[in-house]
Amino acid sequence: MAQIDRMALADLGNCVQIAKAVIDQLGDIQPPxxxxxxxxxxxxxxxxxxxxxxxxxxxxxxxxxxxxxxxVNSNSIPERRRFTIGHELGHFLSPWHKPPDGGFKCSKEDMxxxxxxxxxxxKMEVEANKFSAEILMPETLFCRDIQKRPSPGLEHILQWGDxxxxxxxxxxxxxxxxxxxxxxxxxxxxxxISQIHRHKSFPFIEPxxxxxxxxxxxxxxxxxxxxxxxxxxxxxPSFWISARLARGAEMYEQVxxxxxxxxxxxxxIDETEAEDEDDEYERERSEWKPTYHR
Numbered sequence: 001m002a003q004i005d006r007m008a009l010a011d012l013g014n015c016v017q018i019a020k021a022v023i024d025q026l027g028d029i030q031p032p033x034x035x036x037x038x039x040x041x042x043x044x045x046x047x048x049x050x051x052x053x054x055x056x057x058x059x060x061x062x063x064x065x066x067x068x069x070x071x072v073n074s075n076s077i078p079e080r081r082r083f084t085i086g087h088e089l090g091h092f093l094s095p096w097h098k099p100p101d102g103g104f105k106c107s108k109e110d111m112x113x114x115x116x117x118x119x120x121x122x123k124m125e126v127e128a129n130k131f132s133a134e135i136l137m138p139e140t141l142f143c144r145d146i147q148k149r150p151s152p153g154l155e156h157i158l159q160w161g162d163x164x165x166x167x168x169x170x171x172x173x174x175x176x177x178x179x180x181x182x183x184x185x186x187x188x189x190x191x192x193i194s195q196i197h198r199h200k201s202f203p204f205i206e207p208x209x210x211x212x213x214x215x216x217x218x219x220x221x222x223x224x225x226x227x228x229x230x231x232x233x234x235x236x237p238s239f240w241i242s243a244r245l246a247r248g249a250e251m252y253e254q255v256x257x258x259x260x261x262x263x264x265x266x267x268x269i270d271e272t273e274a275e276d277e278d279d280e281y282e283r284e285r286s287e288w289k290p291t292y293h294r
Contacts, residue, residue: 002026002034002041006093015090015127019134022093032165033136035085042093043067047085049074056111057084059091059104068092079167080111083132087111090131097124112169112195137164137174146179153232154256154266168256172264173197182269186240188213190261191220202269203241214239218253219265230255232268240267 004025012018022038023029036047046069056076061068070088072081084106091097091104100121106128116123142160149156152175161171172185176199184198184205191212196205213219217239222230235253237246250270255263 002037004038004041006042009093010095015094015131016134018093019090019131020138022135023138031137031141031163032082033138035082035089035136038135039070039085039089042089044089044092045069047072049081051075055105056080056108057088057104057106059088059099061092061099061103065092065095077167079161079165079170082136082165083111083167083170086132086135087125087128089135090128091124094124094127094131097127112197114173114197133170133174133177136166137171139178142174143178146175151232152179154229154254154264157266158227158229158256168258168264169195172266176202176266179268181271184240184267186213186219186265186267188219188263188265194262202267203245206241213265219255219263222255222257222263224257226257226259228257232266235267237269 004022008025009018009021012021022042023033039047043066045067048069048071050071051074056073058071059068060071070085072084076084087106088104091099106125110125111129113122113125113129116126145160145163146152154172157171157175158168160175161168164171166174169185169187176183176185176197179199182199182202184196184202186193186205187195193207193209193211193213196209198205207213216236218230218233218235232252232254235251237249237251240251241249252268252270254266257263
């Protein structure tokens with residue numbers, strides 16, 4: 001069992017710093033990260049699986065959070081259960097995460113949340129997601145994997161998901177956060193947008209939740225079996241962002257087919273193409289606001 005000094009975590013300022021400190025204490029560690037061992041090493045007494053549709057995960061702990069029990073939805077795939085354990089561990093190790101009445105009972109939507117909108121409870125869920133992403137896919141290790149690929153795409157992200165034992169969506173989200181170039185993930189079901197996650201440098205996605213993607217977009221046109229992946233192809237930027245911001249942008253679109261009508265789309269903007277454009281591009285580029293969506 002991993003031995004973690006919780007006292008060394010007490011004065012850290014945010015969830016990501018706590019997760020990094022835990023990884024640092026483990027020394028020379030390689031993925032997949034032993035999340036259950038870590039949980040037991042920080043005084044989690046038990047991790048129980050329950051068949052439930054009411055929540056994806058829960059944390060039961062005393063007020064001081066000296067010990068605790070984590071509950072996970074047994075109906076979820078193993079990779080999602082690992083993320084849930086990390087999420088609840090984030091609640092447990094963050095001293096400023098005070099459980100609401102009835103304790104932490106986190107829904108599937110909470111596990112995808114990245115915009116709190118000023119809501120205190122949602123803010124804790126966003127922070128717990130950041131903790132889980134950092135501890136399961138440590139920035140140092142994940143960035144090293146990205147740097148090994150000159151032009152990373154969904155096919156590489158799938159390999160990293162296997163390596164870190166994380167779900168496809170969680171792995172793509174992590175890639176978008178750490179790639180450093182303008183990129184975004186869009187999840188659709190039967191052509192309708194259900195999730196958006198983008199790097200702070202990527203423009204606001206024009207189609208909103210519940211709206212259909214442009215019929216001429218690669219996402220709408222590409223078909224295949226589960227886990228079939230399209231090439232990364234040039235796409236019309238105005239399918240995804242405002243026409244004004246689309247000027248001068250060289251955008252690429254890649255699609256991964258999933259079951260039950262779901263697709264995962266990776267959008268990237270090649271900034272090297274923009275270097276040949278005039279100063280107007282740079283002015284408009286500076287107007288891309290870092291607005292986040294869950």
